[in-house]
Amino acid sequence: xxxxxxxxxxxxxxxxxxxxxxxxxxxxxxxxxxxxxxxxxxxxxxxxxxxxxxxxxxxxxxxxxxxxxxxxxxxxxxxxxxxxxxxxxxxxxxxxxxxxxxxxxxxxxxxxxxxxxxxxxxxxxxxxxxxxxxxxxxxxxxxxxxxxxxxxxxxxxxxxxxxxxxxxxxxxxxxxxxxxxxxxxxxxxxxxxxxxxxxxxxxxxxxxxxxxxxxxxxxxxxxxxxxxxxxxxxxxxxxxxxxxxxxxxxxxxxxxxxxxxxxxxxxxxxxxxxxxxxxxxxxxxxxxxxxxxxxxxxxxxxxxxxxxxxxxxxxxxxxxxxxxxxxxx
Numbered sequence: 001x002x003x004x005x006x007x008x009x010x011x012x013x014x015x016x017x018x019x020x021x022x023x024x025x026x027x028x029x030x031x032x033x034x035x036x037x038x039x040x041x042x043x044x045x046x047x048x049x050x051x052x053x054x055x056x057x058x059x060x061x062x063x064x065x066x067x068x069x070x071x072x073x074x075x076x077x078x079x080x081x082x083x084x085x086x087x088x089x090x091x092x093x094x095x096x097x098x099x100x101x102x103x104x105x106x107x108x109x110x111x112x113x114x115x116x117x118x119x120x121x122x123x124x125x126x127x128x129x130x131x132x133x134x135x136x137x138x139x140x141x142x143x144x145x146x147x148x149x150x151x152x153x154x155x156x157x158x159x160x161x162x163x164x165x166x167x168x169x170x171x172x173x174x175x176x177x178x179x180x181x182x183x184x185x186x187x188x189x190x191x192x193x194x195x196x197x198x199x200x201x202x203x204x205x206x207x208x209x210x211x212x213x214x215x216x217x218x219x220x221x222x223x224x225x226x227x228x229x230x231x232x233x234x235x236x237x238x239x240x241x242x243x244x245x246x247x248x249x250x251x252x253x254x255x256x257x258x259x260x261x262x263x264x265x266x267x268x269x270x271x272x273x274x275x276x277x278x279x280x281x282x283x284x285x286x287x288x289x290x291x292x293x294x295x296x297x298x299x300x301x302x303x304x305x306x307x308x309x310x311x312x313x314x315x316x317x318x319x320x321x322x323x324x325x326x327x328x329x
Contacts, residue, residue: 006123007125013081013125013126014053016122017052017126021162021181022051022158022161023051025060028060028161030157031061031157034154034157035048035061037150038063038147039064042147045132046108046130047062048061048063049129049130050075050128050129050130051118051127052072052126052127053072055072056070056071057069057078064108066107070102070103074102076089076110076128079097080117081117081127081128082125083117084125086115087114088113088114088139089113090137092110092111093111093136109134110134111137112133113133114130114144116147117151119155121159129147129151167241170222170226171226172229172240172241173238174240178238178240186301186304188252190296194253195254195255195294196251196253196293197250197292197293197294198250198293198308199248199259199263199289200289200305200308201225201247201248201249201263201288201312202246202312202316204286204287204316206218206285209285213277217277220276221275221283222241224273224275225247228269229247231269232269236252248308249263256292256293256325256326260323263289263323264323266287266289267289267322271284286320286321288312288315288321288322288324289312289315289324290309290315291323293326295329307329310326311326
């Protein structure tokens with residue numbers, strides 16, 4: 001997709017932002033250091049790492065600003081992400097786009113602004129690194145170059161953060177990535193009294209596959225199982241590789257009975273799918289599944305994982321290539 005189309009594709013841009021899984025996350029030191037440096041080096045009172053969601057801008061890191069987010073409609077950054085070049089405003093009161101903005105007429109009383117788009121590898125502008133002053137000023141070419149270099153560092157940190165959460169072999173979330181996201185989903189589900197279910201998946205007799213065919217074939221099997229699982233996922237579902245041949249699938253807004261149907265469908269798909277080997281030929285494998293719906297009696301994510309894992313163990317003890325649903329707590 002060319003640059004102009006990317007700039008007009010806000011749905012794709014928001015999807016790229018969501019894939020980074022950084023919105024509403026805790027303070028992280030690399031981003032805190034960057035806004036501190038921006039404020040010091042450029043001698044500005046306000047600096048932010050801003051991510052522009054569909055209807056709001058949220059600050060991953062900020063200095064000199066009280067709010068953690070503001071409506072997108074009043075933001076400077078919604079204009080920054082609509083272009084490839086830096087957005088420079090020397091006097092906001094003289095710019096009709098911003099003269100009446102609550103950020104200009106009220107705290108933090110922005111008068112000048114420099115924003116560098118934060119671009120993903122696909123080419124989407126997901127936010128901006130911003131420097132703001134409470135007086136009109138001219139940002140020099142050197143200032144803009146410095147801010148651009150810091151913006152590149154922010155983009156690198158966002159990518160590194162994502163890589164750390166994605167399993168290099170299967171493309172599923174790592175254990176760390178899955179746990180981090182599942183914890184937030186569990187808290188949301190319990191807060192609003194919604195349904196959510198967890199499915200644990202383990203490849204049957206996987207050691208035998210490795211011992212018979214070698215670990216490279218075992219890796220191919222895991223990749224294909226992950227690919228089969230991905231076809232069942234909705235955008236809101238979480239899929240992770242917890243280690244070895246064990247995977248987990250968290251399904252928000254899903255009862256245990258509905259999750260059981262999904263698990264059974266995936267179990268059958270795996271059992272019936274010939275795993276293609278790079279060297280030629282195919283093999284068949286099966287998997288066992290444990291399903292547990294979230295209950296208010298689970299006060300930690302660990303307790304929920306253990307409940308689903310107990311059901312997985314029961315499925316294996318019952319003969320493998322089975323799905324076991326936990327009774328409601």
